[in-house]
Amino acid sequence: MTRTSPHYSAAALLRAALGRGDYWRPLWGKPTLESAYDVVVVGAGGHGLATAYHLARDHGIKRIAVLEKRLVGYGNVGRNTTIVRSNYLLPENHYFYEDSLRRWETLSRDLNFNVMYSPRGVVDLATSDDDMSTLARRGNALRLAGIDAVLLDRAGLARFVPALDLNLPRRFPIVGGLLQPRGGTVRHDAVAWGYARAAAALGVHIIEDCEVTGVRTAAGVATGVETTRGYVAADRMIFAVAGHTGAIGTLLGVSLPVETHLLQAMVTEPIKPLLSTVLIYMYADTDVYICQSDRGGLVMGGTLDGFPSYTREGQWSHLEQVVQSAVALLPQIGALRMLRQWAGTNDMTMDGSPLMDRLRWDNVFLNGGWCYGGVKGIPASGAAFAKFVASGTAPDLIKAYRLSRFATGHMLDERGAGPFPARQ
Ligand SMILES: Cc1cc2nc3c(=O)[nH]c(=O)nc-3n(C[C@H](O)[C@H](O)[C@H](O)COP(=O)(O)OP(=O)(O)OC[C@H]3O[C@@H](n4cnc5c(N)ncnc54)[C@H](O)[C@@H]3O)c2cc1C
Known part of the structure; x- marks a missing residue:
């Protein structure tokens, strides 16, 4: 952009808002x-x-x-909820998504367009020793493939996610997690x-x-x-x-x-920085992944609504389940107001x-x-x-x-x- 300062004046912005001047150029x-x-x-x-x-x-x-x-x-x-990562267990998947993650790292430069790739880390949380073993297996497979993965014990998780109080009584206590440091979010x-x-x-x-x-x-x-x-x-x-x-x-x-299924997401009102990573807390009775957008809202989603559908409406019962899991994870957000909810249709393969x-x-x-x-x-x-x-x-x-x-x-x-x- 080689524009001179007059183009950024309030008058220029007003002219552009009224459709005059060439301040806003169509992208295509x-x-x-x-x-x-x-x-x-x-x-x-x-x-x-x-x-x-x-x-x-x-x-x-x-x-x-x-x-x-x-x-x-x-x-x-x-x-979508903008999460990018390559921490898949199977080689066919982790090599493909790793290729993608590497491209995300330079995409803003390659396209000369800020896609806001934010490597804030993605943490899969574990609620039992069994979960930890499964995550350790996944982490080992990733490291063998040269992909970043860090198994976090309770103390390590507490250090990495200070917002998460691990001492709180939870029906599904959190015992650790698997972190992919280069995972994170983008601007969808x-x-x-x-x-x-x-x-x-x-x-x-x-x-x-x-x-x-x-x-x-x-x-x-x-x-x-x-x-x-x-x-x-x-x-x-x-x-x-x-x-x-x-x-x-x-x-x-x-x-x-393929079956077409609906997936919902939602965002709270903006708050000061609370969560500096992406948390995934999805087990039999917990159902949420959550991160904080740059605007401050907590963006969250869960599993599919559970039956094939082309609607983009979403069921309240499922929304409630996601919110309950989010509050179980981070009780300090319990009083926040939900700002928006939306949904998309996904082509689910078997x-x-x-x-x-x-x-x-x-x-x-x-x-x-x-x-x-x-x-x-x-x-x-x-x-x-x-x-x-x-x-x-x-x-x-x-x-x-x-x-x-x-x-x-x-x-x-x-x-x-x-x-x-x-x-x-
Ligand atoms: C709530 C939600 C959360 C998600 N979270 C994540 C996440 O965190 N991370 C992640 O990696 N993925 C996530 N996803 C999935 C991700 O968004 C999709 O898998 C991905 O966007 C699909 O690919 P696309 O961008 O090409 O699809 P789309 O953007 O859906 O593009 C397909 C286009 O085809 C057009 N089209 C359809 N039929 C026709 C036709 N007959 N003629 C012409 N045009 C047609 C549609 O209008 C549409 O614009 C999420 C999805 C949802 C709904």
């Missing part, structure tokens, strides 16, 4: 939808935009469109905006308000997509529609191993790991099944999936995520190591 333009592209990406969430960006930047593909039925960032990329919608701006700067057409309603074929080959704005021909098509993955499967006549594969036709690709953990995977997914689409061969990093694993039994079952960490 409003190109006209063309009748044909080399690649059409369906869905302007994190995965669709990152893939489009890497296709243009790393593989020199020129004519790319991202078609979005609503707005950039309207989906789950703008609805900045990720979508950053990739959208960077992709648009490389010539990618981002077309909002354009729903894809089908794939057109000729002689058994996919030739393009039907949209609410007409037919668009494409050499290759990518579906990155997250919570709508099952619906797209139905549209394309493919039965996919093993909690994503799907990255071709979909029915050789030139149609699926990037989905991100469950409740897909934001952290965006940078790695964008780079690896673009390579897959450009070269026709899936890179080793994502090979394990092919659909055939459900037929051959090579599942990656740790349910995302999110809501059930100590059971794995």
Whole structure:
């Protein structure tokens, strides 16, 4: 930014607010939808935009469109609790998410857009010796893979999280935890905006308000997509529609191993700094992960609402369960007021790991099944999936995520190591 100070004056801001002057520049333009592209990406969430960006930047593909039925960032990329980490037990998962975490570390610089990566640590809490053994096993697997993991005993946990009074009587006492120091949080919608701006700067057409309603074929080959704005021909098509993955499967006549579930989150009124890390406290009867946003609100979420649904309403009973767990963890927040609650729809696979594969036709690709953990995977997914689409061969990093694993039994079952960490 090379603007001089007058542009930052109150008068300039007022002019901009009234729509005059050029203070606020759109991050991406409003190109006209063309009748044909080399690649059409369906869905302007994190995965669709990152893939489009890497296709243009790393593989020199020129004519790319991202078609979005609503707005950039309207989906789950703008609805999540922003936690990034790579502390998965299984090698296929921890190497993939570690690749992603490394990319998060430099993403603000790479995109020239502040995604607010904050390595404040992520701590899975243990409530029994059994939990500690399970976390120790996970930590050892991570360290063997060169990924940071620190097993915290009671004293270590007390030092790392002073807000947590371990002496308080709890139904599920806290005995320690597993810390990933480089885990933390990001600014979720900045990720979508950053990739959208960077992709648009490389010539990618981002077309909002354009729903894809089908794939057109000729002689058994996919030739393009039907949209609410007409037919668009494409050499290759990518579906990155997250919570709508099952619906797209139905549209394309493919039965996919996903169910759509609702996940809620909420934030309290802002308070002074209390919690400097992310705490995950999820066992049979506890159900919360919690961190403090830079604005001061305590952001929290829990497990899924428990039945397939496309609504974004959320049940009060589950919200109450999350809040009860949060207050059991940090009784000092019991009097806070809840500011907002929201929800998103997640494409849950049967093993909690994503799907990255071709979909029915050789030139149609699926990037989905991100469950409740897909934001952290965006940078790695964008780079690896673009390579897959450009070269026709899936890179080793994502090979394990092919659909055939459900037929051959090579599942990656740790349910995302999110809501059930100590059971794995
Ligand atoms: C409450 C909540 C908390 C979460 N917390 C975390 C967390 O802490 N950490 C983490 O890593 N992950 C988290 N997640 C999961 C994460 O948000 C998702 O896995 C991830 O955002 C999904 O990928 P995406 O960004 O590409 O999806 P989306 O942003 O949902 O993008 C998909 C896009 O496709 C569009 N679309 C759908 N159908 C069509 C169509 N037919 N035509 C055109 N466009 C279409 C949608 O409108 C949408 O914009 C959370 C999710 C929720 C709901």
